[in-house]
Amino acid sequence: MSPSKKSGLTAKEKLRPISGFPELLPEERRVELDWIDKIRTIFESYGFTSIEPRTVEPIDVLLKQGDTDKEIYTLGRLLDIPNSDREPNYGLHYDLTVPMARYVAANMEKLDFPFKRYQIQKAWRGERPQDGRFREFMQCDIDVVDTREIPLHFDVEIPTIMHQVLKSIDAGPVFTRINNRKILEGYYSGLDIDNTSAAIRLIDKVDKIGFDGIANLLKLELKLNTKTIDKIFQLTQIRGSGRQVVDQIQRLGVHSDLLDRGLEELTFVMQELEHNNEEAFSVDLSIARGLAYYTGTVYETRFVDYPAYPSICGGGRYDNLVGDFVNKRLPGIGISIGLSRIFAKLLKEKRIITDKKSPTEILVIYSRGAPYQLVSKTAQTLRQRGFNVEQYHEDRKLNAQLKYAEGKGIPWIWFPPNNIDGEHQVKNSVSREQQPADPTTWIPEKG
Amino acid sequence: MSPSKKSGLTAKEKLRPISGFPELLPEERRVELDWIDKIRTIFESYGFTSIEPRTVEPIDVLLKQGDTDKEIYTLGRLLDIPNSDREPNYGLHYDLTVPMARYVAANMEKLDFPFKRYQIQKAWRGERPQDGRFREFMQCDIDVVDTREIPLHFDVEIPTIMHQVLKSIDAGPVFTRINNRKILEGYYSGLDIDNTSAAIRLIDKVDKIGFDGIANLLKLELKLNTKTIDKIFQLTQIRGSGRQVVDQIQRLGVHSDLLDRGLEELTFVMQELEHNNEEAFSVDLSIARGLAYYTGTVYETRFVDYPAYPSICGGGRYDNLVGDFVNKRLPGIGISIGLSRIFAKLLKEKRIITDKKSPTEILVIYSRGAPYQLVSKTAQTLRQRGFNVEQYHEDRKLNAQLKYAEGKGIPWIWFPPNNIDGEHQVKNSVSREQQPADPTTWIPEKG
Numbered sequence: 044m045s046p047s048k049k050s051g052l053t054a055k056e057k058l059r060p061i062s063g064f065p066e067l068l069p070e071e072r073r074v075e076l077d078w079i080d081k082i083r084t085i086f087e088s089y090g091f092t093s094i095e096p097r098t099v100e101p102i103d104v105l106l107k108q109g110d111t112d113k114e115i116y117t118l119g120r121l122l123d124i125p126n127s128d129r130e131p132n133y134g135l136h137y138d139l140t141v142p143m144a145r146y147v148a149a150n151m152e153k154l155d156f157p158f159k160r161y162q163i164q165k166a167w168r169g170e171r172p173q174d175g176r177f178r179e180f181m182q183c184d185i186d187v188v189d190t191r192e193i194p195l196h197f198d199v200e201i202p203t204i205m206h207q208v209l210k211s212i213d214a215g216p217v218f219t220r221i222n223n224r225k226i227l228e229g230y231y232s233g234l235d236i237d238n239t240s241a242a243i244r245l246i247d248k249v250d251k252i253g254f255d256g257i258a259n260l261l262k263l264e265l266k267l268n269t270k271t272i273d274k275i276f277q278l279t280q281i282r283g284s285g286r287q288v289v290d291q292i293q294r295l296g297v298h299s300d301l302l303d304r305g306l307e308e309l310t311f312v313m314q315e316l317e318h319n320n321e322e323a324f325s326v327d328l329s330i331a332r333g334l335a336y337y338t339g340t341v342y343e344t345r346f347v348d349y350p351a352y353p354s355i356c357g358g359g360r361y362d363n364l365v366g367d368f369v370n371k372r373l374p375g376i377g378i379s380i381g382l383s384r385i386f387a388k389l390l391k392e393k394r395i396i397t398d399k400k401s402p403t404e405i406l407v408i409y410s411r412g413a414p415y416q417l418v419s420k421t422a423q424t425l426r427q428r429g430f431n432v433e434q435y436h437e438d439r440k441l442n443a444q445l446k447y448a449e450g451k452g453i454p455w456i457w458f459p460p461n462n463i464d465g466e467h468q469v470k471n472s473v474s475r476e477q478q479p480a481d482p483t484t485w486i487p488e489k490g
Numbered sequence: 491m492s493p494s495k496k497s498g499l500t501a502k503e504k505l506r507p508i509s510g511f512p513e514l515l516p517e518e519r520r521v522e523l524d525w526i527d528k529i530r531t532i533f534e535s536y537g538f539t540s541i542e543p544r545t546v547e548p549i550d551v552l553l554k555q556g557d558t559d560k561e562i563y564t565l566g567r568l569l570d571i572p573n574s575d576r577e578p579n580y581g582l583h584y585d586l587t588v589p590m591a592r593y594v595a596a597n598m599e600k601l602d603f604p605f606k607r608y609q610i611q612k613a614w615r616g617e618r619p620q621d622g623r624f625r626e627f628m629q630c631d632i633d634v635v636d637t638r639e640i641p642l643h644f645d646v647e648i649p650t651i652m653h654q655v656l657k658s659i660d661a662g663p664v665f666t667r668i669n670n671r672k673i674l675e676g677y678y679s680g681l682d683i684d685n686t687s688a689a690i691r692l693i694d695k696v697d698k699i700g701f702d703g704i705a706n707l708l709k710l711e712l713k714l715n716t717k718t719i720d721k722i723f724q725l726t727q728i729r730g731s732g733r734q735v736v737d738q739i740q741r742l743g744v745h746s747d748l749l750d751r752g753l754e755e756l757t758f759v760m761q762e763l764e765h766n767n768e769e770a771f772s773v774d775l776s777i778a779r780g781l782a783y784y785t786g787t788v789y790e791t792r793f794v795d796y797p798a799y800p801s802i803c804g805g806g807r808y809d810n811l812v813g814d815f816v817n818k819r820l821p822g823i824g825i826s827i828g829l830s831r832i833f834a835k836l837l838k839e840k841r842i843i844t845d846k847k848s849p850t851e852i853l854v855i856y857s858r859g860a861p862y863q864l865v866s867k868t869a870q871t872l873r874q875r876g877f878n879v880e881q882y883h884e885d886r887k888l889n890a891q892l893k894y895a896e897g898k899g900i901p902w903i904w905f906p907p908n909n910i911d912g913e914h915q916v917k918n919s920v921s922r923e924q925q926p927a928d929p930t931t932w933i934p935e936k937g
């Protein structure tokens with residue numbers, strides 16, 4: 044396509060926001076960046092290391108497991124008109140789990156296991172934008188993948204890290220609902236249901252379709268009778284603390300080895316989590332996490348204050364996602380924190396303070412014919428001492444420079460002397476106090 | 491496309507690297523992340539603030555100015571077959587300058603000017619991958635955009651920041667060649683060339699086509715005579731310090747007001763830059779930076795040791811790129827650091843040390859039936875004191891745990907007691923010294 048074939052957007056159209064592709068103002072971005080720093084620090088404090096796989100995967104890899112409900116963005120080439128109707132080969136990743144799985148499988152020989160990685164990266168989905176659902180969004184993921192069985196230690200550690208993260212960014216009260224896919228599959232197979240994963244997928248839609256709708260589908264698609272469906276619904280409605288839930292499930296009188304294993308796992312996980320933080324974690328047997336790849340503990344976190352808002356974290360244990368690439372057993376467990384989703388909601392609810400438009404701490408004034416190199420050297424001296432410093436960029440009326448500092452909320456104004464032997468002064472923007480200062484030794488008082 | 495229509499890659503094909511989309515191993519990514527932190531710190535120390543525009547722009551915006559030689563990746567939708575042959579509307583950005591310009595124009599009323607922003611973000615180009623040229627790559631940009639004339643202060647400050655960045659990441663010796671588009675345009679118009687920007691674009695290809703080829707094109711396309719072409723080539727071959735170059739150009743006897751302004755600007759910029767760092771900066775009249783939007787000072791930086799490797803930084807002054815969106819004057823100046831390009835070269839030349847596979851500082855051993863919660867609490871205590879700590883994830887033979895620590899290069903091994911009253915010990919992985927320690931007070935000796 045040559046430039047002459049441009050579709051011809053007007054100037055206004057060119058500047059229009061694109062639905063589902065949110066952008067932050069500088070003062071908002073500063074908070075997001077601060078969050079990312081905090082999250083990284085916490086992830087690293089548990090020994091997770093950063094990877095950043097390419098954003099592009101073969102379509103086959105993206106379709107491999109799981110979330111094919113989500114629309115995938117495919118890549119084309121603008122100048123590639125002759126072949127433009129060929130099969131799309133590459134797409135943008137729609138989560139961080141599938142690229143991680145592919146990366147681990149591809150680099151197996153070079154990694155140390157258990158491999159603990161974090162990823163703070165964008166992902167893209169072509170779905171219809173709505174409250175809390177974006178087409179371009181930032182996710183923060185941690186996962187552990189091992190060549191051996193992954194101990195339940197990680198089923199406890201991973202949601203603990205996640206809660207620590209949410210606290211560090213002041214996300215406010217949240218609650219995490221926990222389930223174990225082994226309980227669901229074990230219970231269903233105890234009911235002699237053949238296609239347990241189809242049953243789980245249907246039940247997971249109960250919020251969207253309602254119990255009657257699900258009952259009909261279970262009858263039609265899986266040929267289940269009313270008694271079995273009642274049993275399923277009885278399980279689905281169980282929630283509470285670890286001990287309560289296990290008792291209730293056992294009273295339902297369904298038995299299978301897999302169910303027993305699931306109950307054992309849930310008991311350990313809940314006991315440890317409740318030991319640390321009683322209120323935030325509870326069991327909810329209706330949680331399945333749609334993705335087909337989960338095989339054990341699953342997590343889903345929401346805001347307490349906005350329970351109808353989509354879940355802000357989710358994850359779980361998957362035994363086969365990674366290993367399937369190389370025909371080996373490489374079980375994994377992880378959680379994904381929906382940074383963009385959390386940020387958008389808290390911003391909308393005015394629970395994020397955005398009062399800093401720039402990182403600048405000191406503005407060095409350039410006025411009244413001060414020698415350029417003296418102004419410049421003053422700024423550089425302060426900078427080398429660790430301050431964030433702007434040198435005002437031209438010799439201009441003082442008022443214009445002070446107005447600039449005020450607009451950006453710069454806390455300190457520095458006045459270099461007019462000659463090399465003169466006295467420096469510094470002014471606090473809030474208290475308006477001004478006093479002599481030496482750029483090589485000055486330390487701001489706290490305030 | 492339904493999953494059944496998968497093109498059917500083999501397992502091996504799914505794991506194959508994609509040409510032009512580089513991926514780093516964890517120990518390499520740790521260095522890249524360290525670089526990014528250093529770069530951010532330097533950018534912020536000059537008062538630049540982060541923005542992160544969406545990665546997607548309307549094709550019209552991407553084609554607007556400049557770099558349409560570069561292949562743009564367009565976005566499609568996998569499930570959207572019925573409309574798949576329609577005109578592509580969106581593409582991935584191919585640099586960080588055009589999205590910044592659109593962002594500033596769209597948010598004009600909410601920004602403070604001069605607006606100083608940095609962006610550390612990926613960009614995508616569909617070009618043929620080759621040494622130092624990627625399809626997905628990380629760029630680090632700073633730019634200043636103002637509603638008033640931008641003072642020459644920034645023509646000096648911006649390459650100064652860039653050199654400080656390259657030093658902080660140990661990029662090794664580099665050289666930056668500087669030119670001023672006003673000199674080129676002013677000189678050409680002094681030679682009565684009508685289409686000065688076409689002439690600049692042709693001359694900029696001299697490295698690819700050679701002098702004879704360019705001479706032919708100047709004759710054919712711009713109808714220039716041999717005398718004029720000689721005059722152009724005389725200019726193109728001038729290089730040296732600021733003062734040398736200005737003298738040489740003036741001796742060529744071409745005159746125009748624009749040329750005079752360009753020479754004045756170059757004189758000031760070179761004087762200040764040479765004042766700070768004599769060797770790294772020089773003038774080179776053959777540098778034009780292909781992009782049409784540059785209107786003043788332009789920069790191009792290369793490795794001293796690898797002069798044939800593509801330029802690792804580039805930028806300049808553009809008067810109209812931003813303002814064109816809103817029909818106002820919004821001049822700007824900026825520079826782009828090719829992080830992926832620098833990283834790839836230094837990695838290949840083994841000038842990057844990649845000896846850390848994880849951020850972990852302490853591994854807490856979990857062995858010989860130690861109580862889980864005691865092990866867990868020890869790790870948490872150390873973590874809260876600011877250390878990066880892994881708790882070994884299962885009660886297992888000590889040898890396996892030590893081997894894990896060795897594989898990841900973890901410097902300290904912590905042995906919690908077998909009971910709550912026992913003694914903690916800590917061992918240095920290098921010296922192998924082991925001694926009693928208290929997790930609430932221990933401080934590692936430097937080593």
